Amino acid sequence: METESTMKPKRPANPLALAVLGLLLEQPMHPHAIATTLRERELDRAFKVTTGSLYDVVRSLERAGWIAAQETARVGGRPERTVYTHTGQGREQFVAWLDELIRVPAKEYPKFISAISYLGALGRQAAREALTERAGHLAAEADRARAAWRDVVDAGRAPRLFMLELEYALRMIEAELAWVEQVAADIDSGTLAWPVAA
Amino acid sequence: METESTMKPKRPANPLALAVLGLLLEQPMHPHAIATTLRERELDRAFKVTTGSLYDVVRSLERAGWIAAQETARVGGRPERTVYTHTGQGREQFVAWLDELIRVPAKEYPKFISAISYLGALGRQAAREALTERAGHLAAEADRARAAWRDVVDAGRAPRLFMLELEYALRMIEAELAWVEQVAADIDSGTLAWPVAA
DNA sequence: ATCCGATCAGTCGGATCCGAGTATGTGCGC
DNA sequence: GCGCACATACTCGGATCCGACTGATCGGAT
Numbered sequence A, B: 001m002e003t004e005s006t007m008k009p010k011r012p013a014n015p016l017a018l019a020v021l022g023l024l025l026e027q028p029m030h031p032h033a034i035a036t037t038l039r040e041r042e043l044d045r046a047f048k049v050t051t052g053s054l055y056d057v058v059r060s061l062e063r064a065g066w067i068a069a070q071e072t073a074r075v076g077g078r079p080e081r082t083v084y085t086h087t088g089q090g091r092e093q094f095v096a097w098l099d100e101l102i103r104v105p106a107k108e109y110p111k112f113i114s115a116i117s118y119l120g121a122l123g124r125q126a127a128r129e130a131l132t133e134r135a136g137h138l139a140a141e142a143d144r145a146r147a148a149w150r151d152v153v154d155a156g157r158a159p160r161l162f163m164l165e166l167e168y169a170l171r172m173i174e175a176e177l178a179w180v181e182q183v184a185a186d187i188d189s190g191t192l193a194w195p196v197a198a
Numbered sequence C: 001a002t003c004c005g006a007t008c009a010g011t012c013g014g015a016t017c018c019g020a021g022t023a024t025g026t027g028c029g030c
Numbered sequence D: 001g002c003g004c005a006c007a008t009a010c011t012c013g014g015a016t017c018c019g020a021c022t023g024a025t026c027g028g029a030t
Helices: A016-026 A031-040 A051-064 A088-103 A111-116 A124-154 A160-189 B016-026 B031-040 B051-063 B088-103 B111-116 B124-154 B160-189
Strands: A067-073 A081-086 B067-073 B081-086
Touching (some): A016 A051, A016 A088, A031 A081, A081 A088, A088 B124, A124 A160, A124 B088, B016 B067, B031 B051, B051 B067, B081 B088
Antiparallel strands (some): A067 A081, B067 B081
């Protein structure tokens, strides 16, 4: 039996909460503004921003005491806007959370890995084709990322620090592309044995 | 207004369903056996196998008509076991799903990316330390993966085809490690400007 | 004989997720 | 001065997820 005082109010699981906190640290906002700001800054590349989840996340952040409702006003006949601020605790927890996310790699389950696990079932030829198509998509994505990076950083429109996440994504895409191309080549050359009926 | 016949019964979202299907294609099984088999084969590296989700996933697969209950028997006084088989439709859909997962890269939201987006907030020094610790974890993980790969493939205990998923994971870890080390080094050398107060 | 921990097989309910919906306000073309 | 697309701001409910629990059985050490 655990009393209320002994149980720790574990942090929100949804990374979107991190984004919310990050914005509120700059200035108070209402949820809708948070969503639009996130999209403006293209942080929706890194966070899955869906309205439904956003309001849930904000509520749970409030329950945890990391943010607090500041005022709730109505302009015209529109729905009310509730403006939230971060709390002192919120600031601390934000940094702690961030720190841990960086320090210790979280176990993830990318869909591609699950698919590779059953690649054999696709048959040699179909696998080769599917991989080749993927390689095309990846190459295109990498190009887009490189272009976006050049546009911003080379032009001096923002320091590299703020493009790190794009840089990382690019490196990962490149690595995946290299591997996919290698496997496709190994299928072609017969280097990769295909023990299953195909 | 859409009638029942016109609406397509979209495929299960949870990749665990793919794993279930994959096993049932080999032979009929009951959920508990599916879970243990998945763990034996270490497919729980690629799929998040939790009992709760498993039973949900099986139910939804049955609703979709991709698998079917074959018999439900009781041995002794234990809970009943319901054995499931794949259906013809299940076989087709499995391949189609697999094919698409390979062909088109899905948008993912790794936690690390969300953290990098706010790396600036950590401050120069703390960021450098956190990244260094991560690098350590990643290096250890890479070592483990390399060892596991050698154990199995070099020893000829299984063909490379069945280790692809481990190979892929390893390549991605290596790429991430390289990037993390680079950024840490750039912080040290002052190459990476830190515009925010720190 | 019997007690204990591991194994077997599955249920349950709370938490979370998120797409679709609601309802008003604003700007602009004609 | 009317219609209509778009923006504003949030709510709702179904679907899904998953940790914690139940409760029986089995094997072996005592």
